[in-house]
Amino acid sequence: MKKLLILILFFGLITSCKQQNNFNPRDINFDRDVCFVCLMGLTDQRYNAQAINEFGEVHWYDDIGCLAEEMRDSANWNQWKGNKVQFWIGDASKENTISNWIDAKTAYYDYGKHTPMGYGYSAYYEKPKTDSVYTFEQVLKRINKGFTMRESFIKEKMLMMKENPEKLKMLEKKLENERSKIK
Template sequence: MMKYLKVVLLLAISLSFIACEKETQKGASKVHWDRDMCSRCVMVVSDRKNTVQVKNPDTQKTYMFDDIGCMVLWFEEEGLGWQDKAIVWITDVDTGEFIDARVAFYDTNNVTPMAYGFSAHKTKEVIKEGEEIISYDEVVKRVKKIGQ
């Protein structure tokens, strides 16, 4: 009876770890604020309003960035073949919630850690009237132009 109980307990623990791992793969990874480092500039990630995470879909490895500009230039500099398949999360500047960076709305006149100035919003309705609103692709294009 005791042996059966140990097997059931071991199975339950194993299944809970598998469930946790699958959940982590779906969403943004946990950030260790003030300890994780930007993969490009190696500054500590501490700004909870402009943090970016990139996940390699093949290896599930996550890369942290303190500013979306660092992420764009990192991809350019590293010449990685999986850029278009990458899963990209960015924090909503208003809530700090991680959102899909590719569908977010960006305004262009913000104070960001590396001074690129692009901050993400989950919806465009929260961006102040009169502010320029651009897409992820436009952010990438502008950062590349700045980085030349």
């Protein structure tokens, strides 16, 4: 009887220690959080995204395009995400506040606005009144095929860097990389 009681207490202790996964969106700390891909500081929550894996780890992105870039490296991405991942993205129709999150998989997306890294896709909780509306999966596919505003974004940066040859070369490589994605 004593052994049975100890066994029941042992299993009760083990099951009570099981941690519940928290997939709720996290608030941005604008002084500290940076994009996992490009390492830029997060500044405009209307376009920022986050991915939370089954272990509670968060990867931040300053643009949905950076999320698509990380997901493209499928071996590392699949190892990091584990069995489940939750995506959150800022609602572009709201103000730049730290708790402006919507489920990225159910959001509506449009194309053509200036975004932090120039991919051009904005997310909305409510369907925008525009001719072209995309799903999360469609946006990821379009980014991977090179349907972005990155080329003009990089060219604009190149004009600003014409006095700095090192940075200009780096931007030229990025531009070449973006052009190679177009299929």
